[in-house]
Amino acid sequence: MLRSVILAASRSSQVERLVATAPLTRDVVRRFVAGTGTDDALRATRELVADGLTVTLDNLGEDTVTPGQATATRDEYLALLRGLAAAGLTPAAEVSVKLSALGQRFDAQLAYDNVRAICVAADQAGTTVTLDMEDHTTTDSTLDTLVKLRKDHPSTGAVLQAYLRRTESDCRELAGVGSRVRLCKGAYAEPESVAYQSAREVDKSYVRCLNVLMSGAGYPMLATHDPRLIAIGEDRARWFDRGPDEFEFQMLYGIRPEEQARLAGEGYTVRTYLPYGEDWYGYLMRRLAERPANLVFFGRALASKK
Ligand SMILES: Cc1cc2nc3c(=O)[nH]c(=O)nc-3n(C[C@H](O)[C@H](O)[C@H](O)COP(=O)(O)OP(=O)(O)OC[C@H]3O[C@@H](n4cnc5c(N)ncnc54)[C@H](O)[C@@H]3O)c2cc1C
Secondary structure, three states, rough: HHHHHHHHHHHOOOHHHHHHOOOOHHHHHHHHHOEEEEEEEHHHHHHHHHHHEEEEEEEEOOOOHHHHHHHHHHHHHHHHHHHHOOOOOOOOOOEEEOHHHOOOOOOOHHHHHHHHHHHHHHHHOOOOOOEOOOOOHHHHHHHHHHHHHHHHHHEEEEEEEEOOOHHHHHHOOOOOOOOEEEEEEEOOOOOOOEEEHHHHHHHHHHHHHHHHHHHOEEEEEEEEHHHHHHHHHHHHHHOOOOOOOOEEEEEEEOHHHHHHHHHOOOOOEEEEEEEEEOOOOOOOOOHHOOOHHHHHHHHHHHOOOO
């Protein structure tokens, strides 16, 4: 219930204005977001890589409504990839891209041209691109785009969301050789017709999907902060004899950093999802929806007169 309210607020421009102008919002944002510009992103990436982590960078922004916005997002990724290569941060750092930020909702061809340009730049920089997954109305078109991109850029990664009923079958489709698949629980408010509603059902689906991916021939990317699922991931890695270059754990910047360090210290590949940019509102609200404790933290900041 609380989760649905917060997710609804994530689409409200009135709530966005209220949150963006609150005195301590900047401190809260800083916990989850690297900063607003390319330089902030490069600095945070350098620090994470120095700590033995790998990184996937997300230029914040989604649901763009004009071709100009979509092109500006593409250009920011191109600049970021040039910066990562120049700083010697590839291949440890790759990029995550939302097709809605590249125009998917109003011009599918424009979104495709933009993401293809990013894939070409990633190839030149010596790194990879992962297509973030958004709400279920975009799943088919995102997976269609993935198939097209993989013809020329076979390392392009996909994201599958365990809360969707279809995902176990999508995992089977995408568990082939060379296929990079990030498995997450899913972050959007979805109807019962397409998605499991209880945490227990979502967790059970995650384990089924994890089993398919870890027993398959692809490269699984287990994106979760959930201690039980991480333990199951470690167990399956032993069971299926997967070394550190044959799968990875992924977590969000600012969430369970000690666990990220512990796993990296044990020799696993751990990738931190590092968002940056001005457009942090939708991202921050999804993080708050995931965990009531963060809402208390955020409420205190909003109430502060400082
Ligand atoms: C690398 C990465 C990429 C992602 N990409 C996508 C994507 O493309 N599409 C999409 O829909 N979703 C994406 N997600 C979000 C994902 O779907 C979940 O919403 C999110 O990861 C929370 O689920 P969880 O597996 O951590 O489990 P949860 O059940 O939410 O949490 C399990 C435990 O983790 C800790 N924890 C979880 N969240 C927080 C938090 N916000 N603050 C502090 N502690 C926390 C707590 O200890 C909690 O008990 C991504 C997540 C990650 C890690």
